[in-house]
Amino acid sequence: AQKVTQAQTEISVVEKEDVTLDCVYETRDTTYYLFWYKQPPSGELVFLIRRNSFDEQNEISGRYSWNFQKSTSSFNFTITASQVVDSAVYFCALSDNNAGNMLTFGGGTRLMVKP
Amino acid sequence: NAGVTQTPKFRVLKTGQSMTLLCAQDMNHEYMYWYRQDPGMGLRLIHYSVGEGTTAKGEVPDGYNVSRLKKQNFLLGLESAAPSQTSVYFCASSWLAGVGETQYFGPGTRLLVL
Numbered sequence: 001a002q003k004v005t006q007a008q009t010e011i012s013v014v015e016k017e018d019v020t021l022d023c024v025y026e027t028r029d030t031t032y033y034l035f036w037y038k039q040p041p042s043g044e045l046v047f048l049i050r051r052n053s054f055d056e057q058n059e060i061s062g063r064y065s066w067n068f069q070k071s072t073s074s075f076n077f078t079i080t081a082s083q084v085v086d087s088a089v090y091f092c093a094l095s096d097n098n099a100g101n102m103l104t105f106g107g108g109t110r111l112m113v114k115p
Numbered sequence: 116n117a118g119v120t121q122t123p124k125f126r127v128l129k130t131g132q133s134m135t136l137l138c139a140q141d142m143n144h145e146y147m148y149w150y151r152q153d154p155g156m157g158l159r160l161i162h163y164s165v166g167e168g169t170t171a172k173g174e175v176p177d178g179y180n181v182s183r184l185k186k187q188n189f190l191l192g193l194e195s196a197a198p199s200q201t202s203v204y205f206c207a208s209s210w211l212a213g214v215g216e217t218q219y220f221g222p223g224t225r226l227l228v229l
Contacts, residue, residue, distance in 0.1 A: 009155070033215030045158075045205060045220035052215055091157055095215050101146060102173060103218060105157030 002027045004094050006106035013082050014114050021077045021109045023092030029053075032096035034068065034075040035103065039089040051075065082113045117141055119221035121206050127227045128196045136191040136224050138206030146209040147189040148173070148218060149181060151202040158205060164189055196228045 003026040013019045025034065036048040049059065051068050059066045063080045079086055089110045093103040122137040138147065145166050150158040150173075160173030164183040178200060180192045189208075193200060203225050207218040 004157070031214060035217070037220075042222075043203070043225075044222045045207075047217055047219065050215060050217055093157075097214050101209065101214065101216055101218075102148075102160045102163070103150075103158070105159070107155050107157050 002029075002032075002094050002096050002098065002104045004092055004104050004106035006090075006092055006109050008109045009107065010110045010112070012112045012114065015084060016081050017113075018078060018080050019082050019111065019113075021079075021090050021092075021111065023075045023077065023106060025073050025075065025092070025094045027094060027096045029096040032094060035093040035095070036066065036075075036077050037091045037093065039091065039108070041088070045091070048077075079111075082111075084113050084115055087111060087113045119206055119208055119219055121204075121221040121224050123224060124222070125225045125227075127229065128193075129229050130197060132196050133192070133194050134196065134226075135193075136204055136206075136226075138189045138191070138208075138221060139187055140189075140206075140208040140219075140221075141187065142208060142210070142219070143186070144208035144210050144219075145186075146211070146216070146218075147183065148207040148209075149179070149189065149191045150205045150207065151175065151200075152205060152223070153202050161191065161204075196226075198228045200226065201228045202226060 038046045089108045092106045148163045149161040162181040167186045206221040209216040
């Protein structure tokens with residue numbers, strides 16, 4: 001069965017520090033997708049990135065970067081030069097070949113960026 | 116273009132009461148989903164719909180019913196609310212049914228069952 005583990009429940013950093021959020025997944029499928037969503041204090045879920053299992057290239061978007069490593073079943077998310085506005089709960093999720101296109105979510109990592 | 120909207124934003128129920136949560140999307144998406152979010156557990160799928168008039172069970176369907184009479188709307192019903200159903204409920208939609216289709220979420224409904 002599919003599973004997503006975010007071992008870090010809470011991380012606290014000072015503004016301008018770099019921070020990496022870990023995500024480890026389990027699936028038996030060879031075709032799957034990984035996602036990151038951000039949930040700011042206002043509560044909505046904001047889509048950040050989608051990555052398929054055949055594309056292991058790292059991705060960078062501004063201060064955000066993602067490192068996908070199939071060998072360790074990990075899809076880690078790094079924020080460079082963190083800002084207070086980055087404070088949120090971040091969820092990693094997996095979509096594999098299951099009925100309903102269900103997303104399997106990790107438990108989330110709460111990131112607090114202090115000024 | 117409002118995306119995915121949910122009504123109401125917050126509700127308090129007494130045990131045994133019933134209510135319906137409404138989800139609406141204006142993106143012409145085929146797939147719609149209802150998830151619940153509980154502390155430390157991420158989101159779990161309750162029910163989903165692959166199109167107008169069709170629904171199916173997700174991971175945690177007990178105690179809930181759904182209906183999709185119109186393509187743009189997906190209703191989640193609680194016939195007899197229980198304290199265990201205190202949660203934040205999220206609706207989502209996606210364009211296609213394939214693996215990895217991005218799901219877009221509504222703002223959530225916070226439900227408290229006393």
